[in-house]
Amino acid sequence: MENKVKIILDARSVNEGFARVAAAAFAAALDPTVEELADIKTAVSEAVTNAIIHGYEGKSGRVCMEMTANGNLLTVSVTDRGRGIADIKQAMCPLYTSKPHLERSGMGFTVMESFMDSLAVSSRPGEGTRVVMTKRIHG
Amino acid sequence: MELICKTTGRALLAEMRGELDHHNAAHVREELESRFAAAGMRNLIFDLSGLRFMDSSGLGILIGRYKTVTALGGQVRIAAPSEQADKLLRLAGIHKIIPMYENLQDAMTGL
Numbered sequence A: 001m002e003n004k005v006k007i008i009l010d011a012r013s014v015n016e017g018f019a020r021v022a023a024a025a026f027a028a029a030l031d032p033t034v035e036e037l038a039d040i041k042t043a044v045s046e047a048v049t050n051a052i053i054h055g056y057e058g059k060s061g062r063v064c065m066e067m068t069a070n071g072n073l074l075t076v077s078v079t080d081r082g083r084g085i086a087d088i089k090q091a092m093c094p095l096y097t098s099k100p101h102l103e104r105s106g107m108g109f110t111v112m113e114s115f116m117d118s119l120a121v122s123s124r125p126g127e128g129t130r131v132v133m134t135k136r137i138h139g
Numbered sequence B: 001m002e003l004i005c006k007t008t009g010r011a012l013l014a015e016m017r018g019e020l021d022h023h024n025a026a027h028v029r030e031e032l033e034s035r036f037a038a039a040g041m042r043n044l045i046f047d048l049s050g051l052r053f054m055d056s057s058g059l060g061i062l063i064g065r066y067k068t069v070t071a072l073g074g075q076v077r078i079a080a081p082s083e084q085a086d087k088l089l090r091l092a093g094i095h096k097i098i099p100m101y102e103n104l105q106d107a108m109t110g111l
């Protein structure tokens, strides 16, 4: 049986913690291990933080987080209508950051990719970015 | 997020508790920089035993302090990361540049 939630967040850093807790609460129904839960929280934190820092760059906006549970498969998507990414391949390279002056390490996408089973990024400059991640919960 | 700083020997001991993310990173960075300068110590030890969560914003904080402290001739060490933090630090290869210790006692040895 499928279960689905959709949460709209103001693009404010205070909501990063909320997004993590919401993802953990949603995923809890799939009986994850402590490690699986930590992986999900970390990946969600990266995606939502990117939307706020890079998508909207401090300007106001909305971040949409959708989560689906289907059997033991968790799908999380994080969407913003911010500035978008011109070169997705470059953006996903480990250590690449467009904001080194802000002490970013360029590891966000690498974390999402390693801690989840799949990561897909779609984006259009000027229109926004969507990140879709899936993870099978073995429990 | 709570930051508790103490001096031990020749190091500033920075204990972080709670969750370190982008929301509190700027504040933590400023606080660490000013405490480190005020303490007049060469070295910096991070006690992460009480840090329940960190993400890449935390990596940025650790690497940033590594750069400022080593530029002044000091050393940085990381003690007692939680399983969540340890997994992230290893994925990012932080253990290759900042020595990591299982407990605070070991991290303090020789500093």
Ligand SMILES: Nc1ncnc2c1ncn2[C@@H]1O[C@H](COP(=O)(O)OP(=O)(O)OP(=O)(O)O)[C@@H](O)[C@H]1O
Residues within 6 Å of the ligand: A046, A050, A051, A052, A054, A055, A056, A080, A082, A083, A084, A085, A091, A092, A096, A097, A098, A099, A103, A104, A105, A106, A107, A108, A109, A110, A129, B056, B057, B060
């Ligand atoms: N939602 C987004 N909107 C626009 N650009 C993005 C978005 N997400 C990522 N990017 C771009 O992709 C780059 C890489 O992202 P990634 O999360 O891997 O690293 P970072 O955010 O720069 O650093 P870190 O995540 O380690 O703090 C960013 O520097 C930014 O240029």
Ligand SMILES: [Mg+2]
Residues within 6 Å of the ligand: A046, A049, A050, A107, A108, A109, B056
């Ligand atoms: Mg990022």
